[in-house]
Amino acid sequence: MQALLIIANPNPGSFAHAMAAAATAVLQRPGIDIVTHDLYAEGFNPVQPVGEFGNTRSDDPLIEAHCAHLAAADLILVFHPNWWSQPPAIMKGWIDRVVRLGTAYRYPEGVGAAGSPQGLLKARAALVFNTSNTPPEREAAIFGDPLEGIWKKSVFALCGVTRVERRMFGPIAASTPEQRRMWLDEVGRLTSDALAHAG
Amino acid sequence: MQALLIIANPNPGSFAHAMAAAATAVLQRPGIDIVTHDLYAEGFNPVQPVGEFGNTRSDDPLIEAHCAHLAAADLILVFHPNWWSQPPAIMKGWIDRVVRLGTAYRYPEGVGAAGSPQGLLKARAALVFNTSNTPPEREAAIFGDPLEGIWKKSVFALCGVTRVERRMFGPIAASTPEQRRMWLDEVGRLTSDALAHAG
Numbered sequence: 001m002q003a004l005l006i007i008a009n010p011n012p013g014s015f016a017h018a019m020a021a022a023a024t025a026v027l028q029r030p031g032i033d034i035v036t037h038d039l040y041a042e043g044f045n046p047v048q049p050v051g052e053f054g055n056t057r058s059d060d061p062l063i064e065a066h067c068a069h070l071a072a073a074d075l076i077l078v079f080h081p082n083w084w085s086q087p088p089a090i091m092k093g094w095i096d097r098v099v100r101l102g103t104a105y106r107y108p109e110g111v112g113a114a115g116s117p118q119g120l121l122k123a124r125a126a127l128v129f130n131t132s133n134t135p136p137e138r139e140a141a142i143f144g145d146p147l148e149g150i151w152k153k154s155v156f157a158l159c160g161v162t163r164v165e166r167r168m169f170g171p172i173a174a175s176t177p178e179q180r181r182m183w184l185d186e187v188g189r190l191t192s193d194a195l196a197h198a199g
Numbered sequence: 200m201q202a203l204l205i206i207a208n209p210n211p212g213s214f215a216h217a218m219a220a221a222a223t224a225v226l227q228r229p230g231i232d233i234v235t236h237d238l239y240a241e242g243f244n245p246v247q248p249v250g251e252f253g254n255t256r257s258d259d260p261l262i263e264a265h266c267a268h269l270a271a272a273d274l275i276l277v278f279h280p281n282w283w284s285q286p287p288a289i290m291k292g293w294i295d296r297v298v299r300l301g302t303a304y305r306y307p308e309g310v311g312a313a314g315s316p317q318g319l320l321k322a323r324a325a326l327v328f329n330t331s332n333t334p335p336e337r338e339a340a341i342f343g344d345p346l347e348g349i350w351k352k353s354v355f356a357l358c359g360v361t362r363v364e365r366r367m368f369g370p371i372a373a374s375t376p377e378q379r380r381m382w383l384d385e386v387g388r389l390t391s392d393a394l395a396h397a398g
Binding site for chain 2: 040046049050051052083084085087088095096098112113116132135138149150153165170171173
């Protein structure tokens, strides 16, 4: 059983990192391999170079390692702040380069790029934990909460991951230690629940 | 009168580049300054470094040049492919780093990060031209066309740009020369229309 954690926040002391630590504490059980990629810490390059688009391999060994970990994962956990109702660029580049053709999805024979791809991921469950300074009501009412559809429909459903739970905690800037403790508890609870559906 | 063009496609022979050329041909009139940034060609770094988040200045001179051009623009034109219902990472990083506090928006006195910011951009009009291999009906029905809300609401409306036209042309991979000619004509027409509302 393999759990994959992807963290995208420039600040190592961020709440995204605290949430990843809370999830890790739950995942530390016999029989679970935990693979963690802190994109900022590892210097992940999100810019898909000329020639890589549409391809099924990369000249960047870190991309190949990421793809192998994504393909092997039974449970995927993603941690990032809401920047402009979207993931930070470094996280977007993880989607562009790692969630790739032949690794995460394929086109059935006779179906071209304009058709419906088939998901290839082994993981049956994913968790997306976002932080935000925009209140959830404002994010939903004014902006339509694009992150919800992006992660659940555009990315995970397309790749065959059917059970996706997502939470957006905030406003972070003005949160109290008590709120943050409750949010970390919820991260732990959701991680524990997801284990029952993974793989 | 200043027009700002931002292009994000790894392939210099892409249809995004052809659309930018079609728009440029319309903009080449007396009294219009055209500033073009081809993000891939100029090696734009989309990763917001530790310490830059929330700030109003950057140590990267290219970011400062971008911010000056954005603030001075009367008309903004954006060209990029639809990757995962979102902009490519390099374009997302332009939003993260260039469309910044103090340049593109501000919080009125007494309003914190959880409140509603005020737009600061001088431009009154923007055009967003996307290419896609996903048919428009599928993008809307299955994924909810997140790019529409991202550009119009989350980015431009927040920064005070009220008239935003967006087109997504495709499927590109299977398009005919005749279709592409018609699409380029439409780019020219929309650019010409937008000039009447810019500034």
